[in-house]
Amino acid sequence: MTNEKKIRVGITQGDTNGIGYEVILKSLSDPLTLELFTPVVYGSTKVAAFHRKACGLQPVQFNSIDNAIQAHDGVCNMVEIGPDDLKVELGVPSEAAGRAALTSLECAVSDLRNGIIDVLVTAPIDKNSIQGDNFHFPGHTEYLENAVGDGSRSLMILFNDRMRVALVTTHLPVSQIAEAITREAILEKLELFNESLRRDFAIEYPRIAVLALNPHSGDHGLLGNEEKDIIAPAIEEAYGKKICCFGPYSADGFFGNASYTKFDGVLAMYHDQGLAPFKTLAMDNGVNFTAGLPIVRTSPDHGTGYDIAGKGVASPDSMLAAIYAAIDIYRNRRTYDEIHANPLRKQYFDKSNDNVVLDLSKDDDDDGTTPINV
Numbered sequence: 001m002t003n004e005k006k007i008r009v010g011i012t013q014g015d016t017n018g019i020g021y022e023v024i025l026k027s028l029s030d031p032l033t034l035e036l037f038t039p040v041v042y043g044s045t046k047v048a049a050f051h052r053k054a055c056g057l058q059p060v061q062f063n064s065i066d067n068a069i070q071a072h073d074g075v076c077n078m079v080e081i082g083p084d085d086l087k088v089e090l091g092v093p094s095e096a097a098g099r100a101a102l103t104s105l106e107c108a109v110s111d112l113r114n115g116i117i118d119v120l121v122t123a124p125i126d127k128n129s130i131q132g133d134n135f136h137f138p139g140h141t142e143y144l145e146n147a148v149g150d151g152s153r154s155l156m157i158l159f160n161d162r163m164r165v166a167l168v169t170t171h172l173p174v175s176q177i178a179e180a181i182t183r184e185a186i187l188e189k190l191e192l193f194n195e196s197l198r199r200d201f202a203i204e205y206p207r208i209a210v211l212a213l214n215p216h217s218g219d220h221g222l223l224g225n226e227e228k229d230i231i232a233p234a235i236e237e238a239y240g241k242k243i244c245c246f247g248p249y250s251a252d253g254f255f256g257n258a259s260y261t262k263f264d265g266v267l268a269m270y271h272d273q274g275l276a277p278f279k280t281l282a283m284d285n286g287v288n289f290t291a292g293l294p295i296v297r298t299s300p301d302h303g304t305g306y307d308i309a310g311k312g313v314a315s316p317d318s319m320l321a322a323i324y325a326a327i328d329i330y331r332n333r334r335t336y337d338e339i340h341a342n343p344l345r346k347q348y349f350d351k352s353n354d355n356v357v358l359d360l361s362k363d364d365d366d367d368g369t370t371p372i373n374v
Contacts, residue, residue: 006038006073007118007327010111012104013043013081014123015130017089017097018304019314021051024123025060026316027323028076037327040068040077040117042104048078050088055312068116081107090310098129106134109147112295119296119326123319124304127171138171140299141290148295155192155291157265158275158301160282160321164201164265165274166193166291177270181213181226186234189267194243196291197265199336200329206264209254210235210247213269217250231269251277284317287325296330298322 014020025048028039041048045064052059062078063071071077081103086096105125111117122140137143145154157166168189169180190208197206212231214224221228231248238245249259251268255277260266268274279286279301286301300318308314 006036007330008038008040008068008071008116009323009326010068010108010117010120011039011041011323012101012108012120012122013041013047014101014104015093015097015126015304016043016047016086016100017092017094018124018126018306018309019302020123020304021048022055022057022309022312022314023300023316023319024048025052025055025057026314027319028060029058034074034076037323038071038073038075038077039323040071040079040111042068042079042081042108044080044082044084044086044100045078046084047086047088047100051310054090054310057312068111079107091306093126093129093304093306095129098126098131101125101130102132102135105140105143109144113148119298119330121319121322121326122297122299124300124302126304140288140297141170144290144293144295144297149293152293153188153192154293155189155196157193157196157289157291158278158282159287159289159325160285162281163260163278164197165278166196166265166267167269167271167274168267169270171271174270178213178226181230181269183230183234183237186210186231186267187238190234190238190243190245191241192292193265193267194238194245200289200291200296200332201264202332202336203264205244207262208243208245208265208267209249209259209263210245210267211251211254211269211273212248215250215252217248255281284315285321286318287322289325289329296326296333298326298329 011024024041045062060076063075064078064080065071066080068079086100105122108120112120127139135143141154141156155166156170157164166189168185169177172180193208194206197203210231212218213226216223218224218227227248235245235247251273254260266274282301288299288301290297300322302318305314
């Protein structure tokens with residue numbers, strides 16, 4: 001029996017007129033979940049009760065608190081963020097719901113930065129109604145990069161137990177995609193992806209497939225030159241940096257013949273190129289993960305679900321997967337950082353005088369020394 005402190009999972013309420021509360025309540029309805037982590041929801045017990053009644057769900061007992069510092073293990077905690085008079089309009093985007101979603105997000109991010117919660121799981125937002133003076137971003141990913149990145153660049157990864165898909169460009173109009181595909185951008189994303197696969201997913205030597213931009217991978221320039229002028233050189237440069245990456249692969253054939261099963265990750269050039277096939281294959285258990293940042297943030301891979309809000313039919317599988325993934329990634333990072341905190345200096349056996357010597361400038365070339373493990 002371990003006395004390890006339970007991981008505190010901060011959960012934002014998302015858009016209060018969508019299915020966020022429904023999937024949160026369903027995810028927390030099993031008492032056994034409280035043995036695995038301590039949930040800290042940033043929202044309103046009144047709004048939660050409204051959604052519970054509308055969806056016909058079983059009651060979930062919340063410990064109502066003013067600050068996450070007051071959260072207790074073994075119970076579901078609700079940080080009351082107000083406003084008390086928030087009107088819920090199921091299935092309807094509104095400025096009030098957008099403001100409530102932003103307040104929840106800002107409170108959770110502040111607590112995450114201060115170490116009061118360990119990881120963040122965000123319920124879906126409406127990207128239009130949340131816009132304002134404090135939120136002028138295409139989505140969570142860009143907001144978090146600005147709010148907690150501390151200069152780090154983010155990478156959007158969608159994953160489940162079958163595949164991991166990362167994106168070079170994210171929420172960008174299709175008309176702007178081609179000009180955003182540069183060798184530097186691809187190389188940056190490959191480096192972030194490779195590091196995340198190693199540190200966050202515990203894959204020591206990941207294999208990454210890189211998709212083409214144009215149909216049929218450009219058809220030798222007939223359908224575009226980005227593959228031979230930009231993407232292939234970026235792959236070659238990344239490979240020279242010991243990133244095991246291959247491509248570019250034509251996206252339709254790559255997913256059509258299940259080539260993704262042969263790789264640990266897939267780097268797509270733009271949003272729908274990677275996410276349309278992913279969501280088709282992922283069913284209800286996909287997770288959106290913001291890699292590259294000092295914090296761990298995940299979310300379900302679906303939207304606000306206005307069309308089914310309040311009907312009690314929304315699946316909690318993706319929200320549950322996001323919660324468990326955040327916990328796994330948090331632990332993987334901690335283990336990886338502990339292992340790599342104090343690496344041993346390389347020792348070499350000098351064949352000329354049978355002595356073990358330290359020489360950090362040596363590598364595995366045939367230079368008269370043989371590396372040994374210590």
